[in-house]
Amino acid sequence: MADLIPQTLTIAQLGNPVLRQIAQPIDNVHDPSVQALIDNLMATLLSSNGVGIAAPQVAAPDQLLIVASRPNPRYPHAPEMEPTVMVNPRLLSHSPEKVKDWEGCLSVPGIRGLVPRYRAIEIEYTRADGTSQHQTLTDFVARIFQHEFDHLNGQVFLDRVESVQDLITDQEYLTRVLPAALGQQS
Numbered sequence: 001m002a003d004l005i006p007q008t009l010t011i012a013q014l015g016n017p018v019l020r021q022i023a024q025p026i027d028n029v030h031d032p033s034v035q036a037l038i039d040n041l042m043a044t045l046l047s048s049n050g051v052g053i054a055a056p057q058v059a060a061p062d063q064l065l066i067v068a069s070r071p072n073p074r075y076p077h078a079p080e081m082e083p084t085v086m087v088n089p090r091l092l093s094h095s096p097e098k099v100k101d102w103e104g105c106l107s108v109p110g111i112r113g114l115v116p117r118y119r120a121i122e123i124e125y126t127r128a129d130g131t132s133q134h135q136t137l138t139d140f141v142a143r144i145f146q147h148e149f150d151h152l153n154g155q156v157f158l159d160r161v162e163s164v165q166d167l168i169t170d171q172e173y174l175t176r177v178l179p180a181a182l183g184q185q186s
């Protein structure tokens with residue numbers, strides 16, 4: 001019998017080969033093992049200060065990710081949204097322009113990188129209940145999706161920075177870069 005209580009799973013850290021594997025499509029979202037993985041991935045994300053997570057980060061080679069933007073100590077100004085489970089996601093189209101902003105990753109602790117991403121994207125995915133969903137995402141939420149989608153293809157944000165000089169520590173980000181960026185906005 002499957003565990004009814006979601007478990008928090010260990011998050012693979014940079015250097016673990018599972019982060020470089022290509023995730024495979026999920027055939028049957030209703031399979032109890034898939035539903036358990038979804039529940040455990042959600043529990044793992046909610047117990048961390050992440051805004052998204054992908055199955056390869058917990059060593060599951062499946063096309064499954066969760067986008068869950070919310071303010072937390074690692075992303076104090078993230079917009080609040082309902083956590084969204086995306087099975088077999090596809091990127092259908094994107095805006096011509098990319099924007100650069102800072103990203104971190106639960107698999108790359110202590111480091112932030114300035115990463116170019118499409119500002120707006122059109123995506124399609126299967127929800128946890130098996131229905132399909134077509135959606136347009138913009139700005140920070142679009143950024144989270146592109147970050148997690150990369151994990152399904154064995155990529156991490158470090159692969160996307162244009163220069164090693166675009167890498168900084170969490171501490172620099174939270175104490176210097178973020179306050180300066182917020183100062184510019186107001």
Ligand SMILES: [Zn+2]
Pocket residue numbers: 104105106107147148151
């Ligand atoms: Zn990540």
